[in-house]
Ligand SMILES: Nc1ncnc2c1ncn2[C@@H]1O[C@H](COP(=O)(O)OP(=O)(O)O)[C@@H](O)[C@H]1O
């Protein structure tokens with residue numbers, strides 16, 4: 001049952017009780033999110049059989065991709081340029097500026113690519129997902145689905161999750177490529193490295209493993225974005241004001257989780 | 273058919289239903305009237321367990337729906353059609369697709385059968401010419417009628433109507449009244465109607481309950497309701513009919 005009523009408690013006695021309650025509420029939220037994620041993943045087993053779910057997933061992918069493409073392109077190119085410039089100026093002091101190719105490539109593949117993509121998708125796509133589902137909640141549309149015994153997690157969240165699981169790694173890869181391109185332009189114009197040398201250096205030092213780990217991270221970020229957006233959407237109350245709050249909260253939670261999960265994945269794969 | 277047993281519902285400090293008990297009989301057209309914000313919608317939501325009581329229980333066809341396990345809920349909700357106050361149509365589906373949704377998701381009917389059934393149901397609410405419009409392209413009253421079509425498309429035993437006629441013009445309101453009465457006469461649908469519209473209640477209701485301050489202050493037939501000396505009922509009736517005349 002998704003349509004839930006708010007929990008009413010008497011006002012807390014003192015700061016200690018308030019803090020304790022906040023912790024419990026956060027734990028509870030984490031639990032509910034995990035449950036939604038698990039049921040949505042489980043619902044994805046119906047994807048091959050359900051035409052509606054496939055169509056909806058593809059539609060969501062297009063929306064997500066097209067909505068974020070201009071921003072992602074822009075941010076990716078500039079990230080690459082900034083990386084190349086900063087590193088290049090530093091490396092120039094030791095006459096090693098040739099190595100910016102690999103430096104830009106590796107930092108994008110491992111960290112910056114998935115991270116930037118995650119943040120941008122959370123802001124562009126996650127927020128509108130939360131707003132849409134939140135509006136449905138306050139209009140009783142979610143309740144209507146429940147009365148008809150149409151599980152909102154299967155009906156709404158699963159296709160969005162599928163879309164984000166596919167589109168975030170794709171976009172992350174695209175971000176890396178655009179970033180490398182941007183870095184190359186800076187290399188040529190500011191650091192006097194020719195394009196072929198730059199690309200050769202980039203490919204030589206980049207490990208296939210870096211690519212995989214980066215894509216894996218992006219996949220996790222995609223799940224985080226879809227889950228926080230749907231969770232906040234489903235828990236929306238209080239009309240238009242509530243929709244605004246849900247949108248903001250979904251973006252903030254996604255940002256924080258992307259940072260934390262990103263750190264732990266890095267630790268898992270690159271620590272020893 | 274639906275029995276409230278000592279149902280108490282609080283939202284924080286606010287008690288919306290206070291030890292309410294009544295029974296809606298099978299095949300009845302049961303009206304719940306009362307001022308705004310007295311818990312009429314909350315009452316309806318208890319019948320399908322969109323809300324759960326703090327105390328007491330709601331029994332549907334002999335089964336306690338308030339405390340039934342989630343696994344039994346789907347079967348129990350199958351009996352119900354529910355018209356929400358705003359219609360609750362999905363914004364990205366056309367009117368016809370909205371009405372077809374429960375058939376597509378929950379039955380094994382072929383697309384042809386579904387199309388037939390949808391068009392017949394839309395004809396009942398006089399929306400057959402707007403089947404392909406999107407919810408945003410039609411008026412609030414039309415959205416509500418489309419919501420009504422969706423609520424009854426699977427031929428439920430019990431239909432819950434949350435303000436079916438508010439926002440409709442008088443002619444359409446009477447048409448919807450007739451539809452509710454017809455569903456009841458011809459198909460034996462048990463109907464629970466929440467409304468401000470005393471006209472509807474007095475003309476097609478079998479019994480009328482008035483809810484105020486968390487209590488049922490009056491529960492009687494339309495004739496007895498009209499003649500009631502209960503001050504709350506008098507006030508409500510006077511207010512409504514004075515404005516209209
Ligand atoms: N989910 C909810 N959370 C908190 N308060 C609610 C909720 N649903 C209804 N209420 C409160 O309960 C009261 C009755 O609401 P409702 O049943 O919608 O009134 P109406 O009789 O006009 O349909 C209102 O004061 C409303 O604020």
Ligand SMILES: [Mg+2]
Pocket residue numbers: 312313314357434
């Ligand atoms: Mg209401």
